[in-house]
Amino acid sequence: MVHVNENFCKLPGSYLFSEIGRRVARFSGEHPEAELIRLGIGDVTRPLVPAVVEAMERAAAEMGTPEGFHGYGPEQGYDFLRQAIARHDYQARGVAVEAGEIFVSDGAKSDCGNMGDIFSLDNVVAVCDPVYPVYVDSNAMAGRAGEYDPASGKWSRLVYLPCVKENGFVPAIPEGRADMVYLCFPNNPTGAMATRAQLKAWVDWANANGSVLLYDSAYEAFISQSELPHSIFEIEGARTCAIEFRSFSKTAGFTGTRCAYTVVPKELVRDGVSLNSLWNRRQTTKFNGVPYVVQRGAQAVYTPAGQEQVRQTIAYYQRNAQVIREGLARVGLEVYGGVNAPYIWVATPQGMGSWDFFDLLLRQAHVVTTPGAGFGPSGEGYIRVTAFGRAEQAAQAVERIQSVLG
């Protein structure tokens, strides 16, 4: 008799965005006339830029010819893309990352979720609180999280690193053991960004303890303050303790086109084994690479035209973030983030519960946000608003919220 992975059965209810979807569907069913503005799920709305579209069209046409056809590509990604990434995203910033350390994939979600494969189930995992749910759920599925306690919303074997306004939403280094530490900067959901000094402290601690930092910088394109690091590998010592997740999703609007990459430095060794070679083995065994047409599209992001075009798209979202930040502050809401990130983290008024504030904004302002509690216990008392909508929607959402709360 086959048995299922019992860890799956410990997972609480359903995924955050499914619950939001259900509440929105119910409201829309009751009020079909309401025009909703969706600033909830972190999905982009601007079209793919022309450089990317043209590259994909060309690649599709190529695939229809005997000479231009591409079958299985390297599981790690084509060299043309790995080289472009190494050159533009790292070497141009003075960061020593080479093509052989870059693994192209179908998404940072997949990589964050699958990276656990190469680590022992006995490791102690630390996550920020609030946190992107994938880090927690994928470890719970693997059995690293222990038991879930519905009362506290916490897993027994996870170490939670509170990110609260008192620490500027940048977690303190834990006092006890933590072997695998997920860090995300610019942060989802709080929009916070860590300084070089803060990251240096994490790197030094990880090297001293043999821990590994799983550094998610999917939102690095939104960093606007020039002194801030775009990559953990800008921090001295990171090559012996960190893995970095990056994505084209938010940088170039690839949420529906699927391309990302993960950097595993060759100096990163634990138990005498190279993690680069372990991840390579994992990927060559359980993954077959990203579509050729998509890799050509991603490569086009690095052309001069592509760079200029995606910069405009990011600037568009950054203006939205500013409109939302300033507009909500004007009605007296406490707002965080939105400067180096596409997320604005808004404290609920008068200590209202975050699902209650979510419902209020849905029902009265017809604006969909994300309740902070969905990201972990310390997210209670906040909602997340994204800057990924259309400019007129961002402005209109602010107006509606102002008139509901004003």
Next chain:
Amino acid sequence: MVHVNENFCKLPGSYLFSEIGRRVARFSGEHPEAELIRLGIGDVTRPLVPAVVEAMERAAAEMGTPEGFHGYGPEQGYDFLRQAIARHDYQARGVAVEAGEIFVSDGAKSDCGNMGDIFSLDNVVAVCDPVYPVYVDSNAMAGRAGEYDPASGKWSRLVYLPCVKENGFVPAIPEGRADMVYLCFPNNPTGAMATRAQLKAWVDWANANGSVLLYDSAYEAFISQSELPHSIFEIEGARTCAIEFRSFSKTAGFTGTRCAYTVVPKELVRDGVSLNSLWNRRQTTKFNGVPYVVQRGAQAVYTPAGQEQVRQTIAYYQRNAQVIREGLARVGLEVYGGVNAPYIWVATPQGMGSWDFFDLLLRQAHVVTTPGAGFGPSGEGYIRVTAFGRAEQAAQAVERIQSVLG
């Protein structure tokens, strides 16, 4: 101190196709003038058909417009594709599979490799011998395979089901416990196909024992004998004991375009839990769907033009298979498969070792094959030849082998 997954360290040497790659590179280095014909790795060579290329070009253009842009799609695949699959691949053959049971993915390799996530690590896994290495390696990584014995080439906790000429390369049902059983028909690497009666015996056994059949039918498009089943779900009782993996890779030349799907019937329940809902949870947590442009390409396979075009491509490969089968038989080699599969399974002459025969064909005929021993102990004494080359190459390879052995 973080620890790595020690199971990775138990994996022997490198993946079969890397070793082949190394031997081929060494030979090419020594003999740069040799024109190699590659009938080793199971990769297609014919271009994408026009219906698919046009659909992908249209979809890429659409993604460049505000109205046509698609962000995150459903992790399970767009309904337009799931419906097309259900209708054409199942309902049209009288098989009751519905869209909600179909999970679109980036590849059967990913799905076969990741499916283990939803099962307990205590299950006993059975695999055919010889076997597609991914089933074995992904279970070894998870810790289900026990210890590897280099002398026998076997893992201590796996149940091996010998597929040998005496049983027509269709495995007998095991006498002891086997909870998760990987079956692949049409078979990779032997090219064998199971009859309805043989599959019915497996289904009845699985239902009686609470086992799950992990049925890989990635090569179903190559079935030429009309009485043979294309899907495990054509067998009565399979909906309570089987999961099926399918792919566009070999059906429509998608090895570099990446689209596949897995069917998990809603009646499939173990430990009181629906495996459809477990896989849904796994995919929504650790996967973010297939690129929109690729799903539009896959959908086009089901249009009348697409169907006619891919049928021609398959017929092309089927003719190659016939040329190889008949040509190698003519010099006295024992050949199997190639009738309902793109693989021809060739016994080595005079009991030669399969790597030796591989080397002989590489060095004397300049033809790259795959040594059967790379697929497991019972593959010793065979090589696998694929029909995926160009027609003139298939014919030339046969001539060269004939002149080396004749």
